[in-house]
Amino acid sequence: DAGVIQSPRHEVxxxxxxxxxxxxxxxxxxxxxxxxxxxxxxxxxxIYFNNNVPIDDSGMPEDRxxxxxxxxxxxxLKIQPSEPRDSAVYFCASTQGTIAKNIQYFGAGTRLxxx
Amino acid sequence: xxxxxxxxxxxxxxxxxxVLLRCNYSSxxxxxxxxxxxxxxxxxxLLLKYTSAATLVKGINGFEAEFKxxxxxxxxxxxxxxxxxxxEYFCAVTATGANNLFFGTGTRLTVIx
Numbered sequence: 001d002a003g004v005i006q007s008p009r010h011e012v013x014x015x016x017x018x019x020x021x022x023x024x025x026x027x028x029x030x031x032x033x034x035x036x037x038x039x040x041x042x043x044x045x046x047i048y049f050n051n052n053v054p055i056d057d058s059g060m061p062e063d064r065x066x067x068x069x070x071x072x073x074x075x076x077l078k079i080q081p082s083e084p085r086d087s088a089v090y091f092c093a094s095t096q097g098t099i100a101k102n103i104q105y106f107g108a109g110t111r112l113x114x115x
Numbered sequence: 116x117x118x119x120x121x122x123x124x125x126x127x128x129x130x131x132x133x134v135l136l137r138c139n140y141s142s143x144x145x146x147x148x149x150x151x152x153x154x155x156x157x158x159x160x161l162l163l164k165y166t167s168a169a170t171l172v173k174g175i176n177g178f179e180a181e182f183k184x185x186x187x188x189x190x191x192x193x194x195x196x197x198x199x200x201x202x203e204y205f206c207a208v209t210a211t212g213a214n215n216l217f218f219g220t221g222t223r224l225t226v227i228x
Contacts, residue, residue: 004158031214043159043205043218056215091158099214100147100166106158 004107006092012113018080021110023092024073031095033104034067034077038088046090049075082114117142117208119189121219129227134178134193136222138206141187148189149207149216150180159205165189167211176200201226 005024013019025032033048047057052069060067064083069075079086093106122137140146147166151159163174170182176199180191191204206219 033214042220045215045217048214050214059215093158095214098212099149099209099216100164100212103161104216106160108156108158 004092004094004105006090006107006110008110009108010111010113012115013082014115015083016081017114018078019082019086019112019114021077021090021092021112023075023077023107025075025092025094026096026105027073029094029096029105030072031098031104032069032075033093033095034075035091035093035106036088037091037109043091046077079112082112084114087112087114117144117146117210117217119148119206119208119217119219121204121206121222123222124220125223125225127225127227128196130198131195134191134196134200134224136191136204136206136224138180138189138191138219139187140189140206140208142208142210144210146208147211148180148182149209150174150178150189150191151205151207151218152176153203153205153221155202162191162204196224196226198226198228200224 007022034046037043046059047067049069067077089109091109095104118141120139149164150162163172165182173179178193203221207216
């Protein structure tokens, strides 16, 4: 398997624009996670899905952020409108089963710069 | 609530020396504890995890960690550092049955030739 695939790897946009980050989990994995990594706040869980259903979105910073998982092989994280403070590396990860009993695999991340 | 504290944002060791990265946890329920490694421009990779079985956990690349409840610690060790171990290391905690990981702020390991 190719692992967790994220696109784009780098995104540069201007404040106020809509940004969409994409993730393809490993085939057969039923949990999908979105994380954000910044120097100030470290690595934070934003939201996770189980069988395409959002389970915990308490980490989503505000209404400008939204995440969807229309099917088992695709998820998006959207920021609308984007702000400079959204600049970060966003990681997607997936697991077959819970993280306690299984390995969580991370994608290479999307580095977002909002100017 | 769960949290972890990693002591030392930067650690430098000589090649062949012992690696010790410290992690202390806080949890109101029995914790599951994890160590991840992140190489530059890559995602995180699981090194090892403690899930209430053996307190001494062995992971990949020669790393191991010991869960010490009395000290609320889960320090990561490796007897002999290799140049390839240079990376950032993250400790993380979750509660039994949960899936929301809480990460520490990371420790950047430098290996000096």
